[in-house]
Amino acid sequence: MNGGAARVGVIVLPGSNCDTDAGNAAREVMGAEPVYLWHESRDLQGVDAVIVPGGFSYGDALRAGAIARFAPLMDSVARFAEQGGLVLGICNGFQILCEAGLLPGALARNEGLRFVCRHVYLRVENAETPFTAHYRPGEVLKVPIAHGEGRFTCDEATCERLQAENRIVFRYCEPDGRVTQDANPNGSVHNIAGIVGGPRNNVLGMMPHPERASSCGLGSEDGRRLFTSLQAGLVGRADVRA
Amino acid sequence: MPKITVYVTLKPTLLDAQGRTVEGAVHHLGYEDVTNVRIGKIIEMEMPGGAEEARERARVLCDKLLANPVTESYRIEVQP
Numbered sequence: 001m002n003g004g005a006a007r008v009g010v011i012v013l014p015g016s017n018c019d020t021d022a023g024n025a026a027r028e029v030m031g032a033e034p035v036y037l038w039h040e041s042r043d044l045q046g047v048d049a050v051i052v053p054g055g056f057s058y059g060d061a062l063r064a065g066a067i068a069r070f071a072p073l074m075d076s077v078a079r080f081a082e083q084g085g086l087v088l089g090i091c092n093g094f095q096i097l098c099e100a101g102l103l104p105g106a107l108a109r110n111e112g113l114r115f116v117c118r119h120v121y122l123r124v125e126n127a128e129t130p131f132t133a134h135y136r137p138g139e140v141l142k143v144p145i146a147h148g149e150g151r152f153t154c155d156e157a158t159c160e161r162l163q164a165e166n167r168i169v170f171r172y173c174e175p176d177g178r179v180t181q182d183a184n185p186n187g188s189v190h191n192i193a194g195i196v197g198g199p200r201n202n203v204l205g206m207m208p209h210p211e212r213a214s215s216c217g218l219g220s221e222d223g224r225r226l227f228t229s230l231q232a233g234l235v236g237r238a239d240v241r242a
Numbered sequence: 243m244p245k246i247t248v249y250v251t252l253k254p255t256l257l258d259a260q261g262r263t264v265e266g267a268v269h270h271l272g273y274e275d276v277t278n279v280r281i282g283k284i285i286e287m288e289m290p291g292g293a294e295e296a297r298e299r300a301r302v303l304c305d306k307l308l309a310n311p312v313t314e315s316y317r318i319e320v321q322p
């Protein structure tokens with residue numbers, strides 16, 4: 001950042017439907033300028049961070065996120081992530097980041113088959129990422145989910161690595177923070193709701209929607225600090241620009 | 243021109259939520275001895291060239307796009 005407002009890129013794919021919500025959160029919570037980036041371009045326009053928003057890109061053809069990762073812009077996002085640039089994938093954005101290999105694992109069909117759209121509780125498992133620095137470890141957040149394919153799945157070795165490297169950022173939990181099977185809305189392995197990856201834990205993928213919990217009119221403001229953390233994370237990273 | 247059929251299925255270790263639901267309906271129909279219902283996808287394609295070349299190209303397509311190696315397996319059939 002050169003003293004002015006941060007510029008946060010929001011990827012726009014055919015079928016994105018949370019792009020404006022993500023842009024609004026960037027503007028209202030971070031005081032940033034949202035820059036909407038059309039998928040056919042390769043130009044990230046020098047943004048300071050990238051959000052891959054929720055939606056149903058390409059109508060979820062084949063698998064959720066499977067086609068989006070071939071968008072020309074995603075090559076640029078991958079390079080940005082490899083250089084340590086901050087990338088936040090929400091819902092379909094998480095699915096896309098997994099399909100693109102920027103995060104391990106995959107999001108399978110919900111265990112109960114139903115599309116689940118409601119507020120859930122999340123426990124902050126790692127409060128030392130660029131996305132969670134303003135949360136307390138173990139803090140419980142109320143954030144909505146809205147997905148049909150959100151069951152995080154990976155092989156046992158990957159799961160062990162994620163735990164050993166403290167890369168599980170959010171788990172579905174009870175309101176009091178207990179991680180139980182009942183609190184798991186989709187059957188995700190170990191109740192995983194969000195993980196980080198990239199060379200500096202600079203890529204976060206999560207199924208819940210923090211941008212839908214970022215102003216008092218939305219029933220919860222627990223998602224706000226994810227964006228203020230992101231804002232704070234940008235200050236130390238002026239070296240990484242798209 | 244070879245016709246290629248790709249069968250994509252969830253890995254056996256992975257819970258197939260759709261298959262489980264359909265299996266419940268099958269049992270409701272009275273076929274309670276039917277088990278291991280699994281649901282997958284069939285993808286058909288045509289491409290020029292010989293059968294072996296077509297199979298190899300289909301394999302590349304499966305690895306890169308048609309199947310997710312984390313959750314799915316695939317099988318390829320080629321009709322010359």
